[in-house]
Amino acid sequence: MEFQDVIRKRKMVRSFEDRPVDHAIVERMLANAQRAPSAGFSQGWGFLVLEGKTQAQRYWDATWPTERRRDFGWPDMFNAPVIIVCLSNKDQYLTRYAMPDKGWTDRDEKRWPVPYWDIDTGMAALNILLTAVDAGLGAVFFGVFDQAKLRAAFGIPEDYTAVGTIAVGHPKPKDRPSPSLKNVGRRNAASVVHHGRW
Amino acid sequence: MEFQDVIRKRKMVRSFEDRPVDHAIVERMLANAQRAPSAGFSQGWGFLVLEGKTQAQRYWDATWPTERRRDFGWPDMFNAPVIIVCLSNKDQYLTRYAMPDKGWTDRDEKRWPVPYWDIDTGMAALNILLTAVDAGLGAVFFGVFDQAKLRAAFGIPEDYTAVGTIAVGHPKPKDRPSPSLKNVGRRNAASVVHHGRW
Numbered sequence: 001m002e003f004q005d006v007i008r009k010r011k012m013v014r015s016f017e018d019r020p021v022d023h024a025i026v027e028r029m030l031a032n033a034q035r036a037p038s039a040g041f042s043q044g045w046g047f048l049v050l051e052g053k054t055q056a057q058r059y060w061d062a063t064w065p066t067e068r069r070r071d072f073g074w075p076d077m078f079n080a081p082v083i084i085v086c087l088s089n090k091d092q093y094l095t096r097y098a099m100p101d102k103g104w105t106d107r108d109e110k111r112w113p114v115p116y117w118d119i120d121t122g123m124a125a126l127n128i129l130l131t132a133v134d135a136g137l138g139a140v141f142f143g144v145f146d147q148a149k150l151r152a153a154f155g156i157p158e159d160y161t162a163v164g165t166i167a168v169g170h171p172k173p174k175d176r177p178s179p180s181l182k183n184v185g186r187r188n189a190a191s192v193v194h195h196g197r198w
Numbered sequence: 199m200e201f202q203d204v205i206r207k208r209k210m211v212r213s214f215e216d217r218p219v220d221h222a223i224v225e226r227m228l229a230n231a232q233r234a235p236s237a238g239f240s241q242g243w244g245f246l247v248l249e250g251k252t253q254a255q256r257y258w259d260a261t262w263p264t265e266r267r268r269d270f271g272w273p274d275m276f277n278a279p280v281i282i283v284c285l286s287n288k289d290q291y292l293t294r295y296a297m298p299d300k301g302w303t304d305r306d307e308k309r310w311p312v313p314y315w316d317i318d319t320g321m322a323a324l325n326i327l328l329t330a331v332d333a334g335l336g337a338v339f340f341g342v343f344d345q346a347k348l349r350a351a352f353g354i355p356e357d358y359t360a361v362g363t364i365a366v367g368h369p370k371p372k373d374r375p376s377p378s379l380k381n382v383g384r385r386n387a388a389s390v391v392h393h394g395r396w
Contacts, residue, residue, distance in 0.1 A: 041378035122317035
């Protein structure tokens with residue numbers, strides 16, 4: 001698909017058909033995630049991939065209590081046959097920047113103006129979302145509020161933090177858009193973009 | 199350009215020709231930035247755009263001391279005719295999630311597992327980088343280590359933090375790649391991607 005069409009069509013999709021996704025597309029999503037940029041080429045990220053209904057079900061069982069699932073407004077989200085959890089690893093950035101060619105001789109976190117471990121992992125997640133659109137699929141990205149439960153369920157080491165989880169599948173023809181789009185509305189470009197100075 | 203070609207060709211470019219970039223491409227980069235996803239559609243981001251040599255020069259003068267510029271290994275980076283500073287605004291996220299439809303009645307930062315203000319702004323930055331590739335241009339993304347100087351020089355309010363600056367231009371035929379690519383190397387996919395469990 002043309003790049004600009006992918007950008008234009010990308011949106012969060014929360015209703016999936018109950019059928020699998022071609023494994024080759026999953027591989028492409030993961031390869032593209034690893035082509036995201038990263039500070040000092042640290043690549044301090046990790047991806048937990050759950051493929052097929054049985055594996056995907058384990059994600060919901062581990063992290064979404066029954067009540068939350070019952071009350072969720074998009075029941076067909078749980079049909080998603082692919083789940084990719086995108087995780088960041090701060091330690092790998094601190095280690096990278098203590099290497100001789102970077103020359104930060106300590107691992108002081110205060111040197112970092114913003115957490116590039118989370119930002120770079122977010123960029124990798126965006127590459128996955130865009131790749132899903134390019135493949136004619138739908139995807140949604142959401143936060144993980146109980147990191148400990150996730151780590152325990154899937155044996156994830158303590159030094160990884162989930163930046164967000166992506167559910168991917170074939171989109172149902174009708175999907176209720178997020179109420180946020182209407183409740184908030186798009187910010188006026190004039191308040192967002194500043195030319196020459198603020 | 200085909201989406202997959204854009205992903206494949208994206209890399210940091212630090213050597214630019216001394217000629218302007220079409221204003222329509224700058225507009226497209228900014229429009230695509232604002233199509234990035236954001237938590238609760240908060241869109242807590244801002245973009246400072248410096249177009250043309252005179253404006254771009256003000257960026258380097260304000261934030262890169264003469265010695266740093268002199269010692270920098272890619273002198274043609276300073277030819278970039280377009281600079282876009284990507285900034286995040288945490289307050290706009292805290293305010294968004296205190297709205298009735300989100301129902302977090304306080305603005306407690308501890309509720310957030312990761313800083314989506316920085317992550318979403320990073321995704322917007324990636325859309326800019328990819329759009330540059332799609333337009334046949336080159337771009338580089340780098341961190342801002344003196345936020346106070348940047349704010350002072352361009353009248354940026356205190357509640358905005360620069361996640362990174364993008365310099366864009368027509369790439370020179372030869373550009374020295376970042377030494378990080380060789381010094382670190384690509385991480386083995388088997389240590390990054392985990393199927394079923396970690």
